[in-house]
Amino acid sequence: MASNEEILAGLAEIVNEETGLAPESVELDKSFTDDLDIDSISMMTIVVNAEEKFGVRIPDEEVKNLKTVGDAVTFISGAQA
Amino acid sequence: MPRKVVITGLGATTPIGGDVPTMWANSLKGVSGARTIEADWVAKFELPVTFAAQIATPASEVLARVEAKRMDPSTQFAVVASREAWRDSGIEEVDKDRLAVAFATGIGGVWTLLDAWDTLREKGPRRVLPMTVPMLMPNGPAAAVSLDLGARAGAHTPVSACASGTEALHQGLELIRSGKADVVVCGGAEAAIHPMPIAAFAAMQALSRRNDEPELASRPYDKGRDGFVMGEGAGALVIEAEEHALARGARIYAELGGTSVTADAYHITAPDPEGLGATRALKAALFDARAQAEDVVHVNAHATSTPVGDKPEYTALKAALGAHIDQVAVSATKSQTGHLLGASGAVEAVMTVLAIHERKAPVTINLDDQDPEIPLDVVTAPRDLPSGDIVALSNSFGFGGHNAVIVLRNV
Numbered sequence: 001m002a003s004n005e006e007i008l009a010g011l012a013e014i015v016n017e018e019t020g021l022a023p024e025s026v027e028l029d030k031s032f033t034d035d036l037d038i039d040s041i042s043m044m045t046i047v048v049n050a051e052e053k054f055g056v057r058i059p060d061e062e063v064k065n066l067k068t069v070g071d072a073v074t075f076i077s078g079a080q081a
Numbered sequence: 082m083p084r085k086v087v088i089t090g091l092g093a094t095t096p097i098g099g100d101v102p103t104m105w106a107n108s109l110k111g112v113s114g115a116r117t118i119e120a121d122w123v124a125k126f127e128l129p130v131t132f133a134a135q136i137a138t139p140a141s142e143v144l145a146r147v148e149a150k151r152m153d154p155s156t157q158f159a160v161v162a163s164r165e166a167w168r169d170s171g172i173e174e175v176d177k178d179r180l181a182v183a184f185a186t187g188i189g190g191v192w193t194l195l196d197a198w199d200t201l202r203e204k205g206p207r208r209v210l211p212m213t214v215p216m217l218m219p220n221g222p223a224a225a226v227s228l229d230l231g232a233r234a235g236a237h238t239p240v241s242a243c244a245s246g247t248e249a250l251h252q253g254l255e256l257i258r259s260g261k262a263d264v265v266v267c268g269g270a271e272a273a274i275h276p277m278p279i280a281a282f283a284a285m286q287a288l289s290r291r292n293d294e295p296e297l298a299s300r301p302y303d304k305g306r307d308g309f310v311m312g313e314g315a316g317a318l319v320i321e322a323e324e325h326a327l328a329r330g331a332r333i334y335a336e337l338g339g340t341s342v343t344a345d346a347y348h349i350t351a352p353d354p355e356g357l358g359a360t361r362a363l364k365a366a367l368f369d370a371r372a373q374a375e376d377v378v379h380v381n382a383h384a385t386s387t388p389v390g391d392k393p394e395y396t397a398l399k400a401a402l403g404a405h406i407d408q409v410a411v412s413a414t415k416s417q418t419g420h421l422l423g424a425s426g427a428v429e430a431v432m433t434v435l436a437i438h439e440r441k442a443p444v445t446i447n448l449d450d451q452d453p454e455i456p457l458d459v460v461t462a463p464r465d466l467p468s469g470d471i472v473a474l475s476n477s478f479g480f481g482g483h484n485a486v487i488v489l490r491n492v
Contacts, residue, residue, distance in 0.1 A: 020147035044211040051207070 001080055002054060007073045014049045018042050028070035036069075056080055083258045087492060089331045090170025090319030091431045092162040092268075096312050097417050099138025100165055104428075105435050107417065108443035109463045113296035114418050115310045122276045130288045132295035133274045134312035134419025151212050152225060153190035154272035158315035158424070159222030160229055163266050166317035167230060171331060172264065181234035181262035182227045183252040184317075185245035185269040187423025187479070189219030192275055222270045222315075234262040242479030243385075244342070245269050246316060246426025250487050251340035253320050263325045268317035269427035279311060285350065287387060299420075300447035301384035301391055301413035302455050309385040312419030316427030318434065335437040338472070338488040339370025345482030352390055352478060356397030359476070362484035363401035370488035372472045374402040377409055379442050379466055379473040381433040382457075384413035385420050394476060395455045410464055411457045412436070413445040426477035430487060433475040437489050440466040 002010065012023035019042055032038045038046070047058050050072070056079035058066075066072045091101045096114025098104030114134035123131050140157035141149055149157055163184070193216040200208050215221060220238040227236035235256070239248035246269025253265035282288050289308035291298035299310040320337055343365065345358035352359070367374065380398065384391050399406050414432055421428055436442050442460045451459065466473075472490045479485075 018147070018150075020145070041211045041215075048207060048211075 004073050004077055007076050010053050014046050018045050026069055030069050031067055085323035086254050086257050086320055086337045087323050087326050087333045088318055088335050088337055088434050089321050089326050089333055090166040092165030092317040093428055093431050094158050094161045095314040095418050095428055096134035096137055108432055111444040111446045115295040115298055117295055126276045128279055129283045130279055131292045134310050136314050153193040153216045153221055155186055155190055155270045156221045156225045159184055159270035160225050162315035162317035163226045166319050170319040175264055177231045177233045179234055179263040180232040181256050181265045182223050182232045182236040183249040183265055183267045184223035184226050185239045185249040185423050186219050186222055187242050187245050187271055188273045190217035190221055191273050193217040195277055226266055241483035242481055243422050244477040244479035244483035244485040245423035247477035247485035247487055248342055250430055251342050254337055254340050257322050264321045266319055269424040270315035271422040271424040272313050274311050274313050297447055299386045299416045301386045301416050302452055302459055303448050304450045304452050306386045308387055310419035312421040314421050315424050316431045333492050335434045335489045336492050338490045339366050340487045341365035341369055343484045347482055350480045352393045354393055356393035359397035359484045360400040362486045366486035366488045372488055374405045376472040378471045379436055380409055380411045381429045381475040382411050382413050383476045383478050385415055392455055395457055410442045410460045412443045412460045414443050416446045429475045433473050433489055437473050437491050
């Protein structure tokens with residue numbers, strides 16, 4: 001079970017790998033699309049990589065609800081439980 | 082008279098050089114880009130051919146990691162070559178609505194396609210990358226170049242197997258002559274040194290099996306030729322309406338005087354033994370350029386080093402140029418680069434443009450015992466081309482019976 005801090009750090013690493021954005025720019029209140037400029041194709045790659053890293057399943061219909069990094073951390077944390 | 086079109090920028094990434102200056106210097110020296118493939122899949126699949134002419138400078142050394150990740154290798158090569166050509170053209174400002182792309186490929190994103198298939202079978206559909214489709218599509222290189230330069234007058238992808246790169250120049254010329262664009266980035270890219278295409282080309286007996294001597298394997302016109310050597314890379318040329326180039330004071334390498342594309346309608350892979358389709362392409366291209374056979378001083382031949390392919394091209398050259406063929410310096414640069422399939426015409430166009438501009442014909446290596454049935458004057462040591470007004474041709478032919486010819490002249 002990863003803590004919320006560990007999930008955030010893991011997501012930051014995945015986002016960096018996919019987009020080149022600095023890991024420290026991946027903060028809880030940042031919007032994936034508006035702040036981090038992540039397109040839908042990159043978002044799906046990030047989702048699938050997060051599934052593998054955290055051992056969870058993020059259904060496709062859930063992805064549209066993950067507007068901010070915090071939304072993703074909360075979802076992943078809940079899905080682990 | 083149609084609009085005159087000139088060439089103002091050159092780019093390339095090839096087995097004998099990761100940029101144009103390196104490639105050109107090597108092409109005059111005569112080096113082989115063919116090597117044994119250092120990949121575990123050669124032994125794993127027990128491939129009958131264990132060598133190829135791989136790119137001299139990996140794209141990962143030139144492109145940023147994140148941008149490369151979203152491109153098939155064929156698109157990576159296209160972007161590397163087109164950026165060099167664009168820088169070389171010196172264009173600073175251009176109306177992007179008048180800037181087009183004609184970037185060819187023979188096969189497209191075959192690495193991406195087959196990697197995704199492996200992923201599907203090994204890990205399931207969830208792990209197939211969302212970028213798979215845009216990476217595998219054959220228009221990927223043209224689209225990436227268009228995005229990179231902001232070219233909005235259309236992004237085209239001629240696909241005619243090994244004639245594709247030359248057909249891109251044909252298309253570019255038409256775009257400018259018809260008034261649809263003022264500047265076109267033309268080129269071809271290929272990245273098919275993957276076990277499946279090697280197995281497939283080997284199955285049709287098209288590849289050289291000289292596994293113990295890769296650098297001697299590509300030997301156009303030699304009696305000992307036994308097939309072509311797979312190459313990879315890209316070539317790119319910025320072509321421009323002459324008045325556009327003159328208005329910005331551009332350095333002009335050569336004029337793209339004319340082009341032609343014909344089809345054999347003879348056999349899906351075998352060339353017409355009488356070279357009729359190729360002859361028609363040569364004659365039509367010369368006519369298109371308002372050039373005479375006697376003007377031609379140099380030909381960059383298609384000459385892939387297959388037993389059946391090299392001779393019909395000679396037959397066609399003789400039919401189109403008549404007795405003047407004896408006065409023409411012929412270079413078979415695939416002896417050095419291997420066969421870059423859909424990129425070959427673009428890379429050879431770059432070499433032919435430089436041959437005109439520098440008045441030097443690149444060399445043909447491995448010609449130890451010339452096939453007496455192909456008595457061409459083959460350039461085996463660096464040779465100067467004559468002064469005065471000169472014309473050079475570059476030929477490409479592709480599976481499917483595609484014949485494409487470009488005519489270049491000095492300015």
